[in-house]
Amino acid sequence: MERWVLDLLACPRDAAPLTREGDRLLCPHGHHYAIVDEVPILLVSDAVQTHWVATDALGVAARGHADPSVAVGEGEIDPWVQAAIGATNGNLYRGVIGRLPRYPIPRFPLRTADSDVLIDIGCNWGRWSLAASRAGFRVIGIDPAFDAVRAARRVATQLDVEAAFIVGDARFLPIASASVDVAFSFSVLQHLAESDVAQTASSIGRVLKPGGLCLVQMAARYGPRSIVQQARRGFRAPKAFEVRYWAPSVLLGCFASRIGPARLEPDAFFSLNARPEDLDLLTRGGRGVVRVSKVLTAVARRVPLLTSVADSVWVRARRI
Numbered sequence: 164m165e166r167w168v169l170d171l172l173a174c175p176r177d178a179a180p181l182t183r184e185g186d187r188l189l190c191p192h193g194h195h196y197a198i199v200d201e202v203p204i205l206l207v208s209d210a211v212q213t214h215w216v217a218t219d220a221l222g223v224a225a226r227g228h229a230d231p232s233v234a235v236g237e238g239e240i241d242p243w244v245q246a247a248i249g250a251t252n253g254n255l256y257r258g259v260i261g262r263l264p265r266y267p268i269p270r271f272p273l274r275t276a277d278s279d280v281l282i283d284i285g286c287n288w289g290r291w292s293l294a295a296s297r298a299g300f301r302v303i304g305i306d307p308a309f310d311a312v313r314a315a316r317r318v319a320t321q322l323d324v325e326a327a328f329i330v331g332d333a334r335f336l337p338i339a340s341a342s343v344d345v346a347f348s349f350s351v352l353q354h355l356a357e358s359d360v361a362q363t364a365s366s367i368g369r370v371l372k373p374g375g376l377c378l379v380q381m382a383a384r385y386g387p388r389s390i391v392q393q394a395r396r397g398f399r400a401p402k403a404f405e406v407r408y409w410a411p412s413v414l415l416g417c418f419a420s421r422i423g424p425a426r427l428e429p430d431a432f433f434s435l436n437a438r439p440e441d442l443d444l445l446t447r448g449g450r451g452v453v454r455v456s457k458v459l460t461a462v463a464r465r466v467p468l469l470t471s472v473a474d475s476v477w478v479r480a481r482r483i
């Protein structure tokens with residue numbers, strides 16, 4: 164583990180600095196965390212987990228070892244990514260599950276010339292982490308899924324992109340206070356319960372430096388696709404990891420009150436996850452959706468009222 168990463172890590176329970184002793188990270192208050200296959204597992208074992216992958220990772224930490232990481236040949240697409248592409252990138256990528264011809268690394272919406280520190284919360288196999296690293300950031304990807312984090316490390320090595328990846332939970336960020344320039348998250352917090360999102364926003368507020376930026380994608384309640392999805396569920400309360408559709412004012416309030424001045428920006432219409440730069444990977448219908456969405460998103464940037472009917476929005480909050 165590189166020094167700058169270790170220096171940024173902190174106890175997810177009390178934010179105290181951690182020191183490495185063999186295959187453990189120790190907190191001065193008696194908490195300790197396993198490092199398995201060089202992956203620190205910084206989860207709060209007694210919390211109710213948001214996803215079964217966290218329970219799995221805690222099992223790996225308790226055993227202290229994991230199956231060997233798979234070997235990926237040159238030019239091959241990592242088998243984890245082949246299998247997970249529908250889950251990470253959404254339904255419009257279903258045609259390439261198991262037969263991805265390339266890694267869909269998105270265009271990152273921010274740049275830095277100063278090697279700013281960015282955390283990618285819920286990174287899975289790291290598409291946004293890798294994009295952020297290519298945009299100049301020093302990146303730590305964080306996800307509760309041990310196997311996803313190992314896949315992210317493999318892909319980063321394969322593509323020769325520098326980024327660190329650790330196992331952690333958005334609600335208990337295992338990162339030192341006021342140490343991060345950008346907290347980024349895509350297609351993660353929209354799956355969490357409102358109280359977990361509020362806890363995450365507080366955690367982001369703690370780790371951001373004053374003036375630091377929070378940029379988080381969320382699903383918005385009054386988008387046309389969102390309305391259809393909610394109607395399909397009979398407008399019942401969402402369960403488990405189902406998407407939550409936030410009213411724009413509630414979403415803004417949640418982040419503004421815990422981080423600082425916030426605004427919403429349009430991300431997409433009629434879909435939640437597909438990127439315009441991935442047209443070659445989408446289903447035929449998906450390509451049409453994304454083309455129309457791109458035009459509407461550009462219009463909504465000029466006509467802010469339209470953002471309230473976007474399906475996918477960015478929450479941009481600046482830590483005061």
Ligand SMILES: C[S@@+](CC[C@H](N)C(=O)[O-])C[C@H]1O[C@@H](n2cnc3c(N)ncnc32)[C@H](O)[C@@H]1O
Binds near residue numbers: 285290334348350
């Ligand atoms: C739909 S995937 C999105 C992955 C990635 N951000 C992307 O856009 O490709 C959702 C991710 O959220 C992660 N996740 C679930 N609970 C989480 C939590 N409490 N904190 C952080 N990530 C979580 C899952 O393990 C999964 O990798």
Ligand SMILES: [Zn+2]
Binds near residue numbers: 176177190191192
């Ligand atoms: Zn501690």
